[in-house]
Amino acid sequence: MSVLEEQIPVAKYHGTGNDFIVVDADESVPDRPAFAKTHCSRESGVDGASVDVDGADTVDADDSGRRGADGVLFLALEGRYSPPRVVMTLVQPDGSVAAMCGNGARCAAAWAAERTGSDELMIDTPAGTRRATVDGGRVTIEMGVPSFHPRDVPLAGDEELIEADVEGLTVTAVNTGVPHAVAFVDDVDDVDLDAVAPAVRHADAFPQGANVTVASQSDDGTFRQRTFERGVEGETRSCGTGAVAVVAAAKRLGRVGGDDSVVVSPPGGDLEITVPDVGPATLAGPAAYEFETELDVTVRSR
Numbered sequence: 221m222s223v224l225e226e227q228i229p230v231a232k233y234h235g236t237g238n239d240f241i242v243v244d245a246d247e248s249v250p251d252r253p254a255f256a257k258t259h260c261s262r263e264s265g266v267d268g269a270s271v272d273v274d275g276a277d278t279v280d281a282d283d284s285g286r287r288g289a290d291g292v293l294f295l296a297l298e299g300r301y302s303p304p305r306v307v308m309t310l311v312q313p314d315g316s317v318a319a320m321c322g323n324g325a326r327c328a329a330a331w332a333a334e335r336t337g338s339d340e341l342m343i344d345t346p347a348g349t350r351r352a353t354v355d356g357g358r359v360t361i362e363m364g365v366p367s368f369h370p371r372d373v374p375l376a377g378d379e380e381l382i383e384a385d386v387e388g389l390t391v392t393a394v395n396t397g398v399p400h401a402v403a404f405v406d407d408v409d410d411v412d413l414d415a416v417a418p419a420v421r422h423a424d425a426f427p428q429g430a431n432v433t434v435a436s437q438s439d440d441g442t443f444r445q446r447t448f449e450r451g452v453e454g455e456t457r458s459c460g461t462g463a464v465a466v467v468a469a470a471k472r473l474g475r476v477g478g479d480d481s482v483v484v485s486p487p488g489g490d491l492e493i494t495v496p497d498v499g500p501a502t503l504a505g506p507a508a509y510e511f512e513t514e515l516d517v518t519v520r521s522r
């Protein structure tokens with residue numbers, strides 16, 4: 221058996237603490253799931269602390285300093301279009317591919333804006349094309365129209381799940397690019413997410429699984445959010461599709477009304493969401509560059 225390792229350049233970005241290794245799809249990574257598993261590991265994965273960052277002020281104070289990442293974004297830039305297009309493939313730490321990622325899309329837009337000088341980008345994802353607008357460090361993504369339809373979520377049954385009991389949690393199921401089971405609770409901090417989420421995430425009701433999002437509404441109309449993510453199989457510091465799911469479900473349940481933007485705060489920061497009566501939802505929030513480094517790729521193994 222011979223194993224040949226090569227190194228490829230990568231960048232690390234995060235959106236409200238949801239952090240990603242960004243790889244130009246031109247780089248050869250023959251086994252993407254293996255690459256993601258290795259370098260996303262929180263114990264032994266990519267390590268910003270060991271990187272000599274050129275100009276330390278590019279590293280935000282809220283950068284995790286944690287090893288690893290919540291996923292790898294493989295980005296193929298198609299700069300000949302106007303606006304430029306980016307084909308985004310998110311490979312998660314368990315090797316699965318997620319159809320959409322709101323925070324990842326903001327990072328992809330920031331990466332592509334840096335390379336093209338364009339403040340408008342089209343992000344092609346398996347869930348559809350998403351328009352992105354970059355304004356300094358803030359990125360807004362058009363997230364498509366949330367759907368509660370059993371075929372879209374998808375659900376095993378042919379009825380929508382609206383405040384339905386799934387494994388002891390009262391959830392509303394919605395697809396915002398990926399499936400979310402949203403539960404409104406009095407205080408998200410009182411939820412033992414690692415204990416309650418796995419059963420819901422794997423419930424028979426969700427043939428492709430679900431991300432599990434809990435939210436609590438504050439008196440000022442904002443929401444706090446926590447999400448246990450499929451593919452990461454744990455809680456992340458932020459989830460953009462989850463934030464949109466919170467507002468879509470809140471609207472469906474009559475907790476919010478109208479087209480005004482709603483602030484949703486996961487542990488990693490603040491996101492601004494709109495879910496208008498007609499047209500696509502939007503997700504706005506920061507996207508931050510952390511550092512660049514090189515990572516090993518196994519190019520041949522036999």
Ligand SMILES: N[C@H](CCC[C@H](N)C(=O)O)C(=O)O
Nearest residue numbers: 318321322323398459460461
């Ligand atoms: N963190 C991402 C969602 C990833 C979705 C993924 N965990 C799945 O559905 O398998 C976000 O900001 O929207």
